[in-house]
Amino acid sequence: MGTIKTRPRSSPRELPQISDRMSFVYLERCTVHRDASAITAEDAEGTTHIPSATIGTLLLGPGTRVTHQAMSVLGECGASVVWVGEHGVRYYAQGHGLTRSAALAEAHADRWANRRTRLDTARAMYRLRFPREDPAGLTRRQLLGREGDRLKECYRNEAKRTGVPWHGRHYTPGDFASGDPINQAITAAAQCMYGVAHAVSAAVGCIPALGFVHSGHAHSFILDLADLYKTEVAIPAAFDTVAEDDIDVGSRTRRALRNRIHQDRLLDRCVRDIFGLLLPDTAAAGAETATSLSTDSVKLRTDHDGEVPGGLNHGEDPIW
Template sequence: MSPTGARPPERKELGRFENRLSFIYVEQCVIHRDANALTFTDDSGVAHLPAASVAALIIGPGARITHAAMGLLGVCGVSVVWVGEQGVRYYAHGRPLSGSSRMAETQAKLVSNSRSRVQVARAMYLRRFDEPDIDELSIRELRGREGTRMRRLYRAHSERTGVPWSGRQYDPDDFDASDPINMALTAASVALYGIAHAGIVALGCIPSLGFVHRGTDRAFVFDIADLYKAEISIPTAFDVVASGSTDIAGDTRRAVRDAIVKSKLMRRIPRDIAELLSVEGDEESDVLRLWDTTGSVSAGLNYGTNES
């Protein structure tokens, strides 16, 4: 049975990724649909949110979502991320906002060729450094330089905030077993991964086809999120712990959301992905065509002969 009320929004009516709210985190509530808005119901009442105004909905423990709400999220291209105390579990996302296969085809082509894959991986590493002498370094050398940079970064923020640092140590099966700074880093990473994943699928890219990372269904998510960790998730985590927070997970999520707004990350992610994949111009329209050795031909036609 189709839901009653307002008709679902058409793709051309949906807000662009860069114009949406970054993410909404909810827990201990029931998520339903009212026309083209999501409703969140708990003991304090009911809150409404236009579904097409948010990039990612992050659902925490104790929340339930209805079939009608999931249908609306899918139509609106909203990423849906389930998280819990035992780490991130990414279960679903909406249809790409792009409506085109161009980005996915370009990504698959680049990652399938060793030379072009190395070029994109190098570009990802080079974006993290301000050093002029690294253009000729190999991928292995860049990976080592990145490891050194991250160790220095953690130490620098520890000294800046006074938060003790003994290394990145956490148990994915026991969130509460970590020390405060590792809990904050995990919570910050959850939010950043959610936004990176939302941006990737909104553009029609493939989350599993990474250039630096491989072997997981979120390899490209880690690639993209790593571009912004030094700027957003790591300093935010140290700041939250230094503030004496008694709600590290919640305060970290809110602080990351503020950092995303301040850094204009929602606009940067689509632009950065397009630059890394060397894709220029507007998206192609979502016109179905048939593959051909010369490119493509029109679909919806019978290419058979007139034989009886």
């Protein structure tokens, strides 16, 4: 067996930013391998080459096999990899993020650790979802109550717009087929959005477990982020898919959602929203941090919460 041609690992500046990538690519019943800097999907119909650095999330469906070399190049390019069940999506792995800086992760932790800024961020997320409302002064309980009311209203409005019968949200974990077509479509759309949100979060260096609305789960922030676009993108795509036909709604919903994400440049918007939420004080601060995310710089923290260069011997340094 020949050795796959290798090349030096790309730096973050050489890779397409997450906002410029395809939101996700879904593959099933094929073998995923590597050819130089691309991945290949080989099945009975032939071999398809996919530039690995253009992928945000790779969804591996039933019947897929992936080689070590393929996973290596995907990790180098910062692409997230999700293993997909027969009828649903679960997030199992991710590649390296595109960032080398801890700036956004530290800002994330700072806002989460402070009770006041944590609630402020939750209110800001609500404002992004429902811009016509002002959540200032609302408690967390009031935010959740309003969110539930708006979500029910969204379902009713989409059912009226598309003519799809709606009898409420019903989903049994692990039993995708138990729901009616519209519930299956909503589930498929929501799970795909979780994969996309995780790809963006990992690329810019956020901390998935530190949620501002959700809590206690390793992917709490991912759930927060995906929910920002549920009523505007995911749910309408699901209803539109079922309105056309109720056959094979899972795969058709994924394709419809992928097209909508591309048309709306949702990945670009998601990156902007993350910076606006975690670095809200000034636009300049966000821009400055954005340009420094690819800086491969390791520093040491002092006893006075300052920073000194890493890689040096500080045995006689009085700055500590």
